[in-house]
Amino acid sequence: MNVRTLCLGILYFGEATGYEIRKTASEGGFSHFIEANYGSIYPALTKLTQDELVTMREEVFSGKPSRKVYALTDQGREALKAALNEPLRADIFKSEFLFLSLYADLLGTERLTEIMKQRRADLRNELTRLHDAMGQCDHPGSNFAIGYGIALTEAALSYMATHAASASGLQVEPARAAE
Amino acid sequence: MNVRTLCLGILYFGEATGYEIRKTASEGGFSHFIEANYGSIYPALTKLTQDELVTMREEVFSGKPSRKVYALTDQGREALKAALNEPLRADIFKSEFLFLSLYADLLGTERLTEIMKQRRADLRNELTRLHDAMGQCDHPGSNFAIGYGIALTEAALSYMATHAASASGLQVEPARAAE
DNA sequence: GTTCACATGTAACAGGTTACATGATTGG
DNA sequence: CCAATCATGTAACCTGTTACATGTGAAC
Numbered sequence: 001m002n003v004r005t006l007c008l009g010i011l012y013f014g015e016a017t018g019y020e021i022r023k024t025a026s027e028g029g030f031s032h033f034i035e036a037n038y039g040s041i042y043p044a045l046t047k048l049t050q051d052e053l054v055t056m057r058e059e060v061f062s063g064k065p066s067r068k069v070y071a072l073t074d075q076g077r078e079a080l081k082a083a084l085n086e087p088l089r090a091d092i093f094k095s096e097f098l099f100l101s102l103y104a105d106l107l108g109t110e111r112l113t114e115i116m117k118q119r120r121a122d123l124r125n126e127l128t129r130l131h132d133a134m135g136q137c138d139h140p141g142s143n144f145a146i147g148y149g150i151a152l153t154e155a156a157l158s159y160m161a162t163h164a165a166s167a168s169g170l171q172v173e174p175a176r177a178a179e
Numbered sequence: 180m181n182v183r184t185l186c187l188g189i190l191y192f193g194e195a196t197g198y199e200i201r202k203t204a205s206e207g208g209f210s211h212f213i214e215a216n217y218g219s220i221y222p223a224l225t226k227l228t229q230d231e232l233v234t235m236r237e238e239v240f241s242g243k244p245s246r247k248v249y250a251l252t253d254q255g256r257e258a259l260k261a262a263l264n265e266p267l268r269a270d271i272f273k274s275e276f277l278f279l280s281l282y283a284d285l286l287g288t289e290r291l292t293e294i295m296k297q298r299r300a301d302l303r304n305e306l307t308r309l310h311d312a313m314g315q316c317d318h319p320g321s322n323f324a325i326g327y328g329i330a331l332t333e334a335a336l337s338y339m340a341t342h343a344a345s346a347s348g349l350q351v352e353p354a355r356a357a358e
Numbered sequence: 359g360t361t362c363a364c365a366t367g368t369a370a371c372a373g374g375t376t377a378c379a380t381g382a383t384t385g386g
Numbered sequence: 387c388c389a390a391t392c393a394t395g396t397a398a399c400c401t402g403t404t405a406c407a408t409g410t411g412a413a414c
Contacts, residue, residue, distance in 0.1 A: 033274035095212035102320040141281040155334030
């Protein structure tokens with residue numbers, strides 16, 4: 001799923017500026033399964049406007065920075081539909097954390113425990129963020145997606161809790177084997 | 180984490196060909212948190228050989244396709260360590276499936292149920308694959324990573340099960356609201 | 359007065375993906 | 387005989403990331 005479709009998708013819920021689109025994608029309820037930054041969003045919006053899939057209205061206030069508000073056109077809605085009907089791609093999951101965990105014996109206890117601690121903190125933050133997002137919206141599709149995120153984050157957290165001991169265990173094992 | 184580090188990491192567990200590295204990354208126990216294909220692996224291995232982080236030995240059998248077996252050098256092991264000690268990047272998770280679920284009302288019941296069914300099948304397959312991988316290795320780091328994958332996949336599956344009804348629910352909701 | 363949130367955009371660059379190109383061996 | 391698996395590699399392309407560049411208003 002490319003940035004174009006992402007923009008169309010977010011604009012489906014209502015008009016927005018590039019700034020707001022990025023915020024929704026990187027901090028809002030969508031952020032756990034989507035990524036996008038300015039460098040890709042702004043050019044995409046320009047292109048989308050040229051293609052007449054969105055309209056742009058510039059709001060200028062004297063003194064204030066002007067904002068460009070984008071809105072979906074009928075063509076844009078059709079383009080979104082078309083994109084949604086294309087063959088579904090598999091999820092992408094890349095985790096440096098899990099990659100690192102494979103090399104626990106190269107890492108040293110200190111860094112390893114630091115990493116495990118950090119990860120649990122990150123997961124707790126993510127969970128809070130998701131609960132907030134859930135509270136702020138009653139759209140059924142969003143609730144399904146956010147609920148999914150909550151379920152997985154809770155599972156991760158609980159796995160970390162039951163395997164906290166393994167953090168050191170991972171590291172000690174090779175030495176034990178040598179005894 | 181780039182393909183270079185990935186190659187070093189896989190070679191840490193023993194020598195391998197480019198073909199085998201790709202297989203480990205895309206089908207083996209690592210595949211749920213890593214991705215890599217030939218187009219990036221082969222050039223990376225060539226570069227790594229030039230930089231003397233790995234050695235290459237060509238095995239030629241008359242009639243058979245020759246294979247190039249790569250192995251980590253001491254320098255390579257150090258480079259891996261260095262890479263592992265760099266600041267840890269956040270996980271990347273992108274899901275077209277969850278994105279689609281936001282637009283259930285645009286999708287039509289047929290496609291929606293099809294997608295939900297497919298996803299549950301995919302998750303079951305993934306779970307089987309992970310259990311197999313777990314059975315085939317007793318390295319503690321790998322077990323931690325695979326166990327993590329199993330925990331999350333099970334959570335996803337169980338979420339799908341309890342929200343299977345929502346598949347149609349998602350779709351029906353807007354219509355209900357209009358009644 | 360300084361930091362944070364709002365707000366837009368460009369350009370160079372890195373990185374990886376897809377498709378192409380080729381060929382042997384093994385098992386059904 | 388045909389499909390799958392083993393096996394290597396290139397080149398064009400796309401896509402997105404990072405860093406840069408700039409400026410206002412509000413809150414603390």
